[in-house]
Amino acid sequence: MIKISKEAKLARNALLSKDLENPILKEYNGIEEKERELLIAKYMHKIMHILNLDTKNDSLKETPYRISKMYNKEIFSGLDYKNFPKITFIENIIKSNDMIIVRDIILMSTCEHHFITIYGKATVAYIPKKKIIGLSKINRIVQFYSKRPQIQERLTKQISVVLQTLLHTKDVAIILNMHHFCVKARGICDVNSTAITSSLKGLFKTKKSIRDQFFLKNNMQG
Known part of the structure; x- marks a missing residue:
């Protein structure tokens, strides 16, 4: 074993x-x-x-x-x-309770229905409690769960639950915007459409000002 x-x-x-x-x-x-x-x-x-x-x-x-x-x-x-990434945690000694966002995480996955490529971007945000995670580790967790036969809806929830579990915070938000080649290259052959899924937990779901701030920063250019 x-x-x-x-x-x-x-x-x-x-x-x-x-x-x-x-x-x-x-x-x-x-x-x-x-x-x-x-x-x-x-x-x-x-x-x-x-x-x-x-x-x-x-x-x-x-x-x-x-x-x-x-x-x-x-x-x-x-x-x-x-192959799960090695995680680096930092004690939140500065008592930071501001939103931390990592945008434009590029990910490649595989549709489990057709074994054909899914690709796109993820935005991940959390509000820290006792721990802060090394920023690159968020990218690595996203990419770890994308390296499987997947459906986008499950992948979105997996990232959310894993970050909540490891960081001991309920306040996590995820958005995935993905291109599906099972739509582009077969069937309907729609080359333009994308699929967007999200998971809003804790304050991102219950507090409008935080939710609005998250979506605003996600949509900012540059």
Whole structure:
């Protein structure tokens, strides 16, 4: 069993308690990384063969292994909590209770219905209590949960719950504005539309002045 960090356990348990974890069968299925890569490459090779592709062609023969490596180490790396970011907390000794916002976080994810790209931007805000998190760690948490087969609605709530859990504050706000290639490249083939989801918790939901301030700063240019 691969050990995961204390913060990763807290995040995972918080999501499980709210039925917000991805549909993962087990925390760890016993398949080692090398074996997993070989199995994915093997079945990808079969898919390509079924599609009538010449897998001996110089351009295609390494494709199953490239896809396997991409799935394991890149676009689906968030399925494994051993890859959860190392979190740096700072005690809030200055008693800051002002809104902290990180805007324009670029994220890439994968639609779990079609295994095709979703990409866009996130805005994350929180009002600190006893702890402040290193700013880059917010980006890393967003990107960790995006590196999975996802639906945007779940991803939005996951980021919110994990930040509430790790920072011990209810006051968290999230906005995701995403382009879905399952809409752009297939089906309706609408290349212009985007999907916006949000999660407002604590004072961001109950106090109008704070909510208005958050949306104003999110929409500011530059």
